[in-house]
Amino acid sequence: MGALPQKDHMSSAALPNKPDYTQLVQQADFQKLIKKKKSFIVPMTIFFLVFYFMLPILAAYTDILKADAFAGLTWAWVYALAQFIVVWIAGIVYIKKAQGYDALAASILTENKEELDV
Incomplete structure (x- = not known):
């Protein structure tokens, strides 16, 4: 039996470079954003689930x-x-809060544009 032809894989140099978000997620501004989001989303989720399941x-x-x-x-x-x-x-409350989170995320991305552009 003959050997199967090998597929020509693209070299790693031909693949587009992907931004490295490791440094971004370790920054204080990003950590602050995540903390703010969690401090709103987690209590709201708990409240909603308790309120929802109390009816049955x-x-x-x-x-x-x-x-x-x-x-x-x-x-x-x-x-x-x-x-x-x-x-x-x-x-409605989440939409209003999310607008603030989106603005913070946009400013973080703008500040780190050079690092993320590849």
Whole structure:
């Protein structure tokens, strides 16, 4: 049996150079940005998950949500509708916060443009 022809691989010199982000992610400004994002995202996520899963827990194991709230609606309906409101508010708040994070990220990239351009 004959040998299979070898594919001609591109040499490493022909591949485009990729920026090295190692130095960028170790900078204090970048670490500060990540810390700010985490300090907002982690508590918001925990709040949302607790708020979301409390409805089925309260509905299944307590009678709190069975009581009339107003106009013939029970607290279960009020709580369920409040979840929609919370999602919209959280989305709006995140969009506003993300604009600040995007501005910080853009300034970090601008400051390090020479290092990242290859």
